[in-house]
Amino acid sequence: GIQVEQSPPDLILQEGANSTLRCNFSDSVNNLQWFHQNPWGQLINLFYIPSGTKQNGRLSATTVATERYSLLYISSSQTTDSGVYFCAVGPGTASKLTFGTGTRLQVTL
Amino acid sequence: EAGVTQFPSHSVIEKGQTVTLRCDPISGHDNLYWYRRVMGKEIKFLLHFVKESKQDESGMPNNRFLAERTGGTYSTLKVQPAELEDSGVYFCASNPLGTGNYGYTFGSGTRLTVV
Numbered sequence: 001g002i003q004v005e006q007s008p009p010d011l012i013l014q015e016g017a018n019s020t021l022r023c024n025f026s027d028s029v030n031n032l033q034w035f036h037q038n039p040w041g042q043l044i045n046l047f048y049i050p051s052g053t054k055q056n057g058r059l060s061a062t063t064v065a066t067e068r069y070s071l072l073y074i075s076s077s078q079t080t081d082s083g084v085y086f087c088a089v090g091p092g093t094a095s096k097l098t099f100g101t102g103t104r105l106q107v108t109l
Numbered sequence: 110e111a112g113v114t115q116f117p118s119h120s121v122i123e124k125g126q127t128v129t130l131r132c133d134p135i136s137g138h139d140n141l142y143w144y145r146r147v148m149g150k151e152i153k154f155l156l157h158f159v160k161e162s163k164q165d166e167s168g169m170p171n172n173r174f175l176a177e178r179t180g181g182t183y184s185t186l187k188v189q190p191a192e193l194e195d196s197g198v199y200f201c202a203s204n205p206l207g208t209g210n211y212g213y214t215f216g217s218g219t220r221l222t223v224v
Contacts, residue, residue: 031211033212033213035215040217041198041217041218041220042215042217042218043152043200043202043215043218044215045212045213045214045215047212048211048212086152088152093204093211094140094157094159094164094204094206094211095157095165096142096154096157096165096167096168097142097144097154097213098154099144099151099152099153100151101151
């Protein structure tokens, strides 16, 4: 099956810093999503981005499908950004997703 | 718009007992998915409904797990009999068909502890 690798596994930032999270996947996909799992365990959808670039406030994401990677950018990080960020991929728009192991982000004051 | 609702939020049962988890997707979302995260490992797919039909159940671990979605609305996931290794967080997600925005909306999960 498809493999999804995320890096770095852990990241500690000071509030206000910027960061880039990476997701590599082993096969072509038609579905790629980024999620944030907050400290209460809830999975929040950040982006549906099988290709191209999207921005939402301080967050943006870019997927280069031909090179099988996606990047999540967090600018001016805040303590509320803490949690685990997951990349998940799938073959179609309504299909099972394979999740990466996540990047655990801690933003400190 | 109400989100994906799951209950119970927590369940503690003894090994050998039966537990039923429920998921109410966003109204109008024909796709409904079950996932679980056990022992701090990766989030793993269990199965996918399109309306009331099972589209893909390749992730169901064994025949102790039974999922239903009668009428194509809410879904239940029954574990019978529960084993210790079934402990974990069970997530439900939904997304619509054919709208162009295929991002999944996840519920808050049910934390199942089997003792």
